[in-house]
Amino acid sequence: MENYQNAGAGLKKMFIASVGTVACTVLAIIPLVNIIAAIGVLVFGVISLVGLYGAGKDIEGCKKAFTLTIANLVVSIVGSFFKSGFLAAIVSIAGYVLSFMVVYLVCTSVSEVMNQVGAADVAQKGETVWKINAGCYGVLAVVAIAGLIPVLSLIAAAAAGIVAIVSLVALVLYMIFLNKSSKALGA
Numbered sequence: 812m813e814n815y816q817n818a819g820a821g822l823k824k825m826f827i828a829s830v831g832t833v834a835c836t837v838l839a840i841i842p843l844v845n846i847i848a849a850i851g852v853l854v855f856g857v858i859s860l861v862g863l864y865g866a867g868k869d870i871e872g873c874k875k876a877f878t879l880t881i882a883n884l885v886v887s888i889v890g891s892f893f894k895s896g897f898l899a900a901i902v903s904i905a906g907y908v909l910s911f912m913v914v915y916l917v918c919t920s921v922s923e924v925m926n927q928v929g930a931a932d933v934a935q936k937g938e939t940v941w942k943i944n945a946g947c948y949g950v951l952a953v954v955a956i957a958g959l960i961p962v963l964s965l966i967a968a969a970a971a972g973i974v975a976i977v978s979l980v981a982l983v984l985y986m987i988f989l990n991k992s993s994k995a996l997g998a
Contacts, residue, residue: 815924818869819996822921824862826989831855833982863917872920876913883909900955907955911948914985915941921992930995936988943981950974 835851838844860880867874886906893899922937951974957967 813869813927815869815928815996816998818866818873818921818924819993819998821862821865821867821869821873822989822993822996823998824865825859825917826862826986826993828855828859828862829982829986829989831858833986866917866921870920870924872916872923876916876920879909879913879916883913897959900959903955904952907948907951911944914944918985918988921988925992925995928995930991933988933991933995936984936991940981940984940988943977943984947974947978947981 832852832855835848835855838851839848841848860877863873863877863880867877883906886902886909890899890902890906893902918937918941922934925931925934925937950970954967954971954974957963957970
């Protein structure tokens with residue numbers, strides 16, 4: 812059996828970073844804490860990147876996901892220059908595709924490892940997570956386009972609200988997957 816020590820530690824960092832990011836995001840609604848929460852989100856983002864890089868030392872799919880995460884950061888920076896309109900929609904869709912590909916690569920490659928180490932139940936959770944995310948990101952891409960059409964903008968906003976709720980469920984499942992995967996690898 813292959814040694815996945817780097818992957819286990821990396822996935823654990825990604826899990827901790829996900830929990831920390833969610834906590835900071837919730838704290839950001841408090842006026843006096845929002846600046847500290849924003850700094851926390853950045854710190855946990857770096858921790859997540861470090862974890863993904865570490866996991867990529869042992870798992871090729873995580874290595875590719877790390878590269879796509881960096882590309883997505885560049886897309887996000889470019890996207891910050893476009894607030895609305897066609898170019899904003901295109902950049903948003905590019906971000907959705909990259910975000911989904913990161914989740915897909917992490918889930919499928921880590922699931923393969925989970926199957927190798929005899930944790931098929933954990934592998935199944937990874938498959939569920941990427942499929943839910945595929946639906947969410949697909950709807951978000953359609954919403955980005957529909958939002959450009961005035962007649963459809965209200966429907967697009969409602970769909971985005973529903974996707975936000977489903978995405979929250981997907982995030983929780985992703986965090987559970989990362990935690991169980993890291994534990995299965997001894998981290």
